[in-house]
Amino acid sequence: MSKRRKHERSASPGKREKIRDVYVPRPFAGLADEPDWIALRELVPAATAPLVLDPELAAAHGDPQVTLATVLPMAVPAIVRAEGQILLGLQRHAQSGDISRDLAAALLSALETEPGGTVAVPPLPGPGPRLQDVLVDGALEVSVRDSFAFWVAPDAAADPAVQASLERADASIYPTTRMSAATAAYWCRVGEKAHVRWVLPDEEDRALDTLARLSAAGELPLGTGTRFAGMFRAHGLLVPVWDLPVQPSAEEWEGSLAEFAKRYAETLAESGPLDAAARRARQGLLGRQLTLR
Incomplete structure (x- = not known):
C-alpha cells in the first residue's frame, strides 16, 4: 500500500482543492503512554481512561469531562452525553493516514456538539491538530472493564432494550487483565x-x-x-x-x-x-x- 494517498475536497464552487494525506506509521509517538494507546486501540476489548484537555481548549468549552473508550456503540467516533460528558472512541475505522489526527478531529467536533447531539466528523480531517496538540500529555489511568455499561447514561440503564443491547455487546468481551x-x-x-x-x-x-x-x-x-x-x-x-x-x-x-x-x-x-x-x-x-x- 502506498504511504501517500491523494484525496480531494471542495474548496469553493467550481474549484476543488487537492489534499495530500500522508501516512503516519507511529501516530501516538510523542505521547507519554504511546504503548498503552496502541494496546487500547488494538488489543483490549473494553477499557476507559480519563483525558485532560489543553487548558485553553478546556476553558473555551466549559471544561468538560473527557473519557477515552476502547470502542463505542456502532464504532462511532465520539458521544456527547446530555450532561456534557464526552466519550472518545479509539477503536474505529481510520479516516486518514494519521489516526492521531482523526481522533483529535473527533474530539474537536464533540466539543462543538450540543449535549445529547450527534457528533459529525468530516470524511477526511485535512491538516489540523493532533492528539499531541489538544491534550495535556501524561500517563493513562486505564480501567479495564468487563462490561460496556459505561456506554449508558444512568437514566437509560433501566431500559429493557438498552439492557438487551448491552448484554449482546458484553458477550464479545473476553477476560483481560x-x-x-x-x-x-x-x-x-x-x-x-x-x-x-x-x-x-x-x-x-x-x-x-x-x-x-x-x-x-x-x-x-x-x-x-x-x-x-x-x-x-x-x-x-x-x-x-x-x-x-x-x-x-x-x-x-x-x-x-x-x-x-x-x-x-x-x-x-x-x-x-x-x-x-x-x-x-x-x-x-x-x-x-x-x-x-
Whole structure:
C-alpha cells in the first residue's frame, strides 16, 4: 500500500482543492503512554481512561469531562452525553493516514456538539491538530472493564432494550487483565487459550534485535509451559505474544513477566552487531510477524 494517498475536497464552487494525506506509521509517538494507546486501540476489548484537555481548549468549552473508550456503540467516533460528558472512541475505522489526527478531529467536533447531539466528523480531517496538540500529555489511568455499561447514561440503564443491547455487546468481551510487571502488557483468555501481549516501548529495530538475542539464548519463554507465539507490528511498535496455560490466573504470571522484562532491559542495553545465532533468530522472528494497522 502506498504511504501517500491523494484525496480531494471542495474548496469553493467550481474549484476543488487537492489534499495530500500522508501516512503516519507511529501516530501516538510523542505521547507519554504511546504503548498503552496502541494496546487500547488494538488489543483490549473494553477499557476507559480519563483525558485532560489543553487548558485553553478546556476553558473555551466549559471544561468538560473527557473519557477515552476502547470502542463505542456502532464504532462511532465520539458521544456527547446530555450532561456534557464526552466519550472518545479509539477503536474505529481510520479516516486518514494519521489516526492521531482523526481522533483529535473527533474530539474537536464533540466539543462543538450540543449535549445529547450527534457528533459529525468530516470524511477526511485535512491538516489540523493532533492528539499531541489538544491534550495535556501524561500517563493513562486505564480501567479495564468487563462490561460496556459505561456506554449508558444512568437514566437509560433501566431500559429493557438498552439492557438487551448491552448484554449482546458484553458477550464479545473476553477476560483481560492489565499486568503491573510491565507497562502496556495485558493478559487475556480467548476461548480455550490464554496469552500475554506486551507492547514494547522501544524503537522497532532495537526491540527486534533484543528479542533476537533473547531467542538465540533460549530466553524468550515466560516460564514452564509457555511458548513464544510470535509478534505483531502495531503502529510502529512491536507486540510480542506468549501462549500460556489456561488455568493459572493473570496474577500468577506477574513474576514471570517481571523476570522477562528484566532480561529484556538488560539485553536491550547490549550494543554491537548480532552474532550468527541472533541473526538467524531475527530472521525467524520476522517470519512470525503480523502487521496491525
